[in-house]
Amino acid sequence: MSARKHPEAPKVRGVKSVETRHYEERAELFRALGSLDRRSFLKVAAAAAGAALASGVDIHRQSFSTVSVAHAAKEEKEAFTFAYISDSHLYKRSLNDRFVNSLLRAVDDVNALDPQPDFVLYGGDLAQLGQPEELDLGAEILKNVKAPVRMMVGEHDWFLDMGEKWKALFGSETYSFDHKGVHFVVLQSVNEKDFWTERGMTPMERMLTVAGLDNGIQSRFEVGKEQREWLKADLGHLEKSTPLIVFSHSPLYHYYEPWNFWTVDAPEVQKLLERFASVVVIHGHTHQMLTHRVGNIHFHGMLSTAWPWPYAPEGLPKLTVQMNRPDPFDPHDGCGDGQVTVHPDGLVDKLYALWNRNPMEVSSAYMRARGGKEKPAAPNLASF
Ligand SMILES: [Fe+2]
Ligand SMILES: [Fe+2]
Numbered sequence: 001m002s003a004r005k006h007p008e009a010p011k012v013r014g015v016k017s018v019e020t021r022h023y024e025e026r027a028e029l030f031r032a033l034g035s036l037d038r039r040s041f042l043k044v045a046a047a048a049a050g051a052a053l054a055s056g057v058d059i060h061r062q063s064f065s066t067v068s069v070a071h072a073a074k075e076e077k078e079a080f081t082f083a084y085i086s087d088s089h090l091y092k093r094s095l096n097d098r099f100v101n102s103l104l105r106a107v108d109d110v111n112a113l114d115p116q117p118d119f120v121l122y123g124g125d126l127a128q129l130g131q132p133e134e135l136d137l138g139a140e141i142l143k144n145v146k147a148p149v150r151m152m153v154g155e156h157d158w159f160l161d162m163g164e165k166w167k168a169l170f171g172s173e174t175y176s177f178d179h180k181g182v183h184f185v186v187l188q189s190v191n192e193k194d195f196w197t198e199r200g201m202t203p204m205e206r207m208l209t210v211a212g213l214d215n216g217i218q219s220r221f222e223v224g225k226e227q228r229e230w231l232k233a234d235l236g237h238l239e240k241s242t243p244l245i246v247f248s249h250s251p252l253y254h255y256y257e258p259w260n261f262w263t264v265d266a267p268e269v270q271k272l273l274e275r276f277a278s279v280v281v282i283h284g285h286t287h288q289m290l291t292h293r294v295g296n297i298h299f300h301g302m303l304s305t306a307w308p309w310p311y312a313p314e315g316l317p318k319l320t321v322q323m324n325r326p327d328p329f330d331p332h333d334g335c336g337d338g339q340v341t342v343h344p345d346g347l348v349d350k351l352y353a354l355w356n357r358n359p360m361e362v363s364s365a366y367m368r369a370r371g372g373k374e375k376p377a378a379p380n381l382a383s384f
Helices: 018-035 037-055 067-075 100-112 132-142 164-170 203-211 225-236 267-275 364-368
Strands: 082-086 119-122 149-151 175-179 182-186 244-248 277-285 290-295 297-301 335-342 348-354 361-362
Touching: 082 100, 100 132, 100 182, 132 164, 182 225, 225 267, 267 290, 297 348
Parallel strands: 082 119, 119 149, 182 244, 244 277, 277 297
Antiparallel strands: 082 335, 175 182, 290 297, 335 348, 348 361
């Protein structure tokens, strides 16, 4: 059986580039995914990466640098790293395999990290329309991540069956854990007020409504009272000096309401976090480089593996290192994955591993100085 060409692969007079061959191999892998065990997957992935390296073509490009790891070794012996992959928006494989290939690429990236991260955070929106086939496909691919994976849910995973399938695959959507002296909390920040019952919507109509961010029908996201009470109790036993990192799919501050880059009760959640010396919130949903600080809380967005959203027209938080408009002819531009180095005080160096550009690091020193020093360099490609 001949492999189908990746739609973005370069073509030069009938000669297949290494990248084309790489994508073809990945397409084969994708087709066989259901029957591959973990060991076979890793073997195929390693072979593809090895072939690329041998030809001098960087298939992984500059997705991950050792910048964060170097920081850790030099400054803080106790620092550790975790990687993230987010917002893959998988469709059924019969409809779209581009986003599947992007998620496979991110899995390759994190599996190639040396040393390996302590864990990988998946930032939500694994599926596009919450369908069982989409979520099963995502779960199957994520099984091949070598490091432990911590899951977070996004609105695209949730609103078809209100999280039933996602929870069956991945467990509770709200939980906390401790790792190397840091307390981690994972929230479900995409609850909405019931706009569907009164309108007599089917589950798919509800899902499609939420998937369209600016339809004017749905309510804004919220963490909700029940989870805020859970959070208050969860944090209750901690000293205020405890390093705290919160994962939420939507930003826990008010960014841009018309697109639902917004969590209504973010100020109330912030209140629960304000007694801690410093807090880091890592969020998905916005699909862009985005950095903010409110008092003691440092916010960092995650890149999507599927597509970048444009920036909100109202303007950006001032600590954001603005990514120029991505190249509309390169579907990978503005996409990527990333890595977070956690220092003993809980502050982080946040690496945006852009697939088509140099990696961008927003350091803890930049955040501590409120932008006054260690300002990251601008992205390395022109605006389009
Ligand atoms: Fe998303
Ligand atoms: Fe989202």
